[in-house]
Amino acid sequence: MQRRRFLGLTAAGAATAALAPALTACGSDGGSGSKTLRVVAADYGDKAANSSQKYWDSLARAFEAKNKGVKVEATVLSWTEVDKKVAEMVASGKAPDIAQIGAYADFAASGKLYSADQLLTIPTQADIIASIARAGEVARVQYGLPFVSSTRMLFYNKTHFAKAGITKAPESWDELQAAAKKLQAAGVKIPYGLPLGPEEAPAETLLWMLSGGGGYTDHDGTYTINSEDNVATFNWLRDELVGKGLTGSGDPARTNRQDVFDAFCNGQVGMLNGHPTLMKQAEAKGIKYGLAPLPGKAGKAKSTMGVADWIMAFKAGGHREEAGLFLDFVYSTKNVLNLTGQYDLLPVTSSASEKMQADSNKAHLKPFLEQLDNAVYYPVDKTSWAKVSKALKEKIGSVVAKSGDPASVLGEIQREADATELAGAGK
Structure with missing residues (x-):
């Protein structure tokens, strides 16, 4: 996903100013004693009508319904600005709890990220396609979680x-x-x-x-x-x-x-x-x-x-448990297919890949799926x-x-x- 990105995205850019307040208090607690996870993500849509903001908002509400003590606030930015914005937030001491962007290694090397085994359950880790997961390692420890591939x-x-x-x-x-x-x-x-x-x-x-x-x-x-x-x-x-x-x-x-x-x-x-x-x-x-x-x-x-785009969890907010719960939810087969199906991207989990391969409605993606084994990735590690x-x-x-x-x-x-x-x- 590595930047760039699968789509050139303009829809979210116009909304950035309106969303700016959410970018200034990442990792804080919400009201009524609940914990609030601040998520910053990239937009895979090419217009407002199919912006990824809708996906993340729907995902957040579904997660909150199952986890009453945790709130999720997602801000979606265009690919032209999201990496820079997250870097600025980290540099200013206001890192988001979770970021879905194009590169992770510099944050991992400086000790700012939780490792995969600190976040995900064993079944979720095992479901991530191994060849892509290895690209998320720094010094043989996985910090970058592949989000989608292409x-x-x-x-x-x-x-x-x-x-x-x-x-x-x-x-x-x-x-x-x-x-x-x-x-x-x-x-x-x-x-x-x-x-x-x-x-x-x-x-x-x-x-x-x-x-x-x-x-x-x-x-x-x-x-x-x-x-x-x-x-x-x-x-x-x-x-x-x-x-x-x-x-x-x-x-x-x-x-x-x-x-x-x-x-x-x-x-x-x-x-x-x-x-x-x-x-x-x-x-x-x-x-x-x-x-x-x-x-x-x-x-x-x-x-x-x-290309694999990456998702990662920052230590700064101290919300390791909540971030792990949310990321396990993100990687459920249903949620992976909801995202990849909407934007014709390739899943990074074995369970979702198998379902996509068996889906006759996704036959048009098979030429791309067949190239995965022979693909060369950015040196994002x-x-x-x-x-x-x-x-x-x-x-x-x-x-x-x-x-x-x-x-x-x-x-x-x-x-x-x-x-x-x-x-x-x-x-």
């Missing part, structure tokens, strides 16, 4: 493909470029949507790195941001896709994921990398789309990106990842500009990553 695939507009005479989805970079040129000639405004703006630049970056045989780290977990493969990938992207006008007239460095998703749903984009939730958005607008594996440098990419992700959001878009220098920019981010790692090791 993988990415290439989406393409079938109508545009037919009009442009493209008979199959591209499997290599050369085929991707050739398809984009045909789409451009057919009058498609954005042949390939390239969101390298601040909302979720690390995701598109990783997808391209993987397609070129690289990645953020090697098998030992060492950063390889400025590897030869990665530099070559962005040189090609700069010269052969962006440089030839195949990503539209906008600046990729200022283009957010939801911008591209919206354009795809409005029929303006030929191809883009997307996650399951885009299916529902596209169908709502009558877009006929196809799905394909990530194109690679010389053929289908060997892997795709997997590294305490440096939050700063590295921030640097990527600020700088990576510049590498595809006409005068962009991938080797220089990736080298700069690599040096920042190495310095952050070294500083953390010295603590």
Whole structure:
């Protein structure tokens, strides 16, 4: 889920000011002797009508009905601001009791979080898919609880493909470029949507790195941001896709994921990398789309990106027992499926995954589910990842500009990553 995120969310942003008072007294007790859990969560909706605020409010009321001594106050913020807001709250000594955001490791390393075994019952812990749960560990102790997961695939507009005479989805970079040129000639405004703006630049970056045989780290977990493969990938992207006008007239460095998703749903984009939730958005607008594996440098990419968003409980409020009760409730099969079913996300528990696999109404998610075993995740177990992700959001878009220098920019981010790692090791 790692940021970025599955959806670019704007609905919650407008509500932030109205919700601000709830963000200033996290962890306090409610009236009549009850304990109040303050929850800050990210929004998976793309408009007010399907905001995650409704999910959390409903979940809170159902939990309160079964746990009379505990109240839950949930504040939902857009993905563009929720990580920053939680970091600010923690820094000011007003950490929420529970946060559902994109990264956890820096909070865990500084001793601010409860571990999973301090919160969850054994059955709940055992139900979380092991391969995803391991990504929540720091020094072999799990602090980050996976909330939802997803993988990415290439989406393409079938109508545009037919009009442009493209008979199959591209499997290599050369085929991707050739398809984009045909789409451009057919009058498609954005042949390939390239969101390298601040909302979720690390995701598109990783997808391209993987397609070129690289990645953020090697098998030992060492950063390889400025590897030869990665530099070559962005040189090609700069010269052969962006440089030839195949990503539209906008600046990729200022283009957010939801911008591209919206354009795809409005029929303006030929191809883009997307996650399951885009299916529902596209169908709502009558877009006929196809799905394909990530194109690679010389053929289908060997892997795709997997995303898990995280939920964690802070020690500051002293509400370990109440937080544990609530999180057990969150991970019940019914509640997991309520959330994932609404937004076409993938569950992180075995029980919910099995039910989804058996549900004929969820057959459209199987291509994404089948990629989970081969997915590569952000290095969220590294305490440096939050700063590295921030640097990527600020700088990576510049590498595809006409005068962009991938080797220089990736080298700069690599040096920042190495310095952050070294500083953390010295603590």
